[in-house]
Amino acid sequence: MAAAKVSLKLLIDKKSHQVLFAEAGKEFVDFLITILALPVGTVIRLLKKQGMVGCLQNFYESIENLSDTYLQPDQNKDSLLKPEVYFSGGVVPLQLPNVESSSTSRNFYRCNNSNSYGYSTNCISYVSANSSAICPSCQNSMSRKLNFVDPPSSINPGSSSEGGYVKGVVTYMVMDNLVVNPLSAISSITLLNNFNVKEVGNLEEKVVDLGMDEKNLESMTDPSQYLKLLNQKVVLPCKGQRVLFAEAGEDFVDFLITILALPIGTVIRLLKKQGMVGCLQNFYESIESLSDTYLQPKQNKDSLLKPKVYISGGGVVPLQLPNIESSTSRKFYRCVQGHAYVSDDRTTSCPSCTRSSITMTSELTYVDSQSGNNSGSSSEGGYVKGVVTYMVMDDLVVKPMSTISSITLLNNFNVKDVGALEEKVVDLGMEEGLKLLKASLLTKNVLTDIFLKS
Numbered sequence: 001m002a003a004a005k006v007s008l009k010l011l012i013d014k015k016s017h018q019v020l021f022a023e024a025g026k027e028f029v030d031f032l033i034t035i036l037a038l039p040v041g042t043v044i045r046l047l048k049k050q051g052m053v054g055c056l057q058n059f060y061e062s063i064e065n066l067s068d069t070y071l072q073p074d075q076n077k078d079s080l081l082k083p084e085v086y087f088s089g090g091v092v093p094l095q096l097p098n099v100e101s102s103s104t105s106r107n108f109y110r111c112n113n114s115n116s117y118g119y120s121t122n123c124i125s126y127v128s129a130n131s132s133a134i135c136p137s138c139q140n141s142m143s144r145k146l147n148f149v150d151p152p153s154s155i156n157p158g159s160s161s162e163g164g165y166v167k168g169v170v171t172y173m174v175m176d177n178l179v180v181n182p183l184s185a186i187s188s189i190t191l192l193n194n195f196n197v198k199e200v201g202n203l204e205e206k207v208v209d210l211g212m213d214e215k216n217l218e219s220m221t222d223p224s225q226y227l228k229l230l231n232q233k234v235v236l237p238c239k240g241q242r243v244l245f246a247e248a249g250e251d252f253v254d255f256l257i258t259i260l261a262l263p264i265g266t267v268i269r270l271l272k273k274q275g276m277v278g279c280l281q282n283f284y285e286s287i288e289s290l291s292d293t294y295l296q297p298k299q300n301k302d303s304l305l306k307p308k309v310y311i312s313g314g315g316v317v318p319l320q321l322p323n324i325e326s327s328t329s330r331k332f333y334r335c336v337q338g339h340a341y342v343s344d345d346r347t348t349s350c351p352s353c354t355r356s357s358i359t360m361t362s363e364l365t366y367v368d369s370q371s372g373n374n375s376g377s378s379s380e381g382g383y384v385k386g387v388v389t390y391m392v393m394d395d396l397v398v399k400p401m402s403t404i405s406s407i408t409l410l411n412n413f414n415v416k417d418v419g420a421l422e423e424k425v426v427d428l429g430m431e432e433g434l435k436l437l438k439a440s441l442l443t444k445n446v447l448t449d450i451f452l453k454s
């Protein structure tokens, strides 16, 4: 993994100790693009030691500590805490640790029966990402591996792709605030003027490497400031009024869990109007305005800017967030012959079918892990169990509710006068859902912030 280094050339103004901009190759721009595809849960896991801001990490840890008995039978904690990452074009960001496992293990399986002679066509109509899933047709296990086929080059099938997202012949200019543009001599001169640089002698060039072992990304004065994405101020002068905790049902906890699966790119898109903080939004907009000619032929901007959301549990869609539903519908296809390939794009040609014009058009039915297994214990859907009331703290620590703990809690809050307590019932609609997404990344008093301040 030591090979995973990317070099950047920084142009530094020695007087002001400021990075004016960096010259970067495609590897760095590709790296920033992969960040857009990372689910929030993955970011929390990666930044754990760096000290994440906001309090979504508290929620993450609450789920880590939650007993499995509170989970729906068809869910497992690991897949909630390590949401599936899908990098379009199969680019894995080698500059981030432990991300590769979740992305390269994009394995799919079908019924074990499906390759024996005279198998039932029903058996090849199911697909699962979990090799312990049970075939709904014959109850065999679905452990036969399928090869995933990427969709064809939609623009220019003749030209060979170098892989990754943007083209390699170009040098890119990365501003300190992560605005990215293709580099041209003219624009860098314009830029120096914009920076009001009078003396070119004060400028210094420095080549830095971005590697996985770079311990303290945050302290580097270069564009890796993106790690500070979520690390910006805001917050609130609390004037006495404060939410102690909320009692919530399973839907609220389920909603928080779906946030963990959202890719950063989706968060940026959702929070655009709310005024997202951090620089990654600048990068997002740079890609939006980057000409398609800089993209690899196999890539398209839309799939980079709207990374796919895979929501475990067969599509529990967070209704409290707008415009997510389309990307969650998880569709898979095979060829009519039933060869051992799977694709999520029906224009993909089957590698085993002789004529390349034969595309994979037969839709598969997705089978969730082990859902056929314990057909007796019916799942209510979602992630956590519904009979329980959950206690959600202002900083998003979540626990199953018990009377004893709430009394202990009042003591902890140092509440002397129970008469001063007030109960209030609030609804979480789409507007509050967006506010909560933002607040959970930025503040430590999420509930107070969205329900007591208007």
Ligand SMILES: [Zn+2]
Binding pocket: 111, 112, 113, 114, 122, 123, 135, 136, 137, 138, 139, 140
């Ligand atoms: Zn079967």
Ligand SMILES: [Zn+2]
Binding pocket: 335, 336, 337, 338, 339, 350, 351, 352, 353
């Ligand atoms: Zn085929």
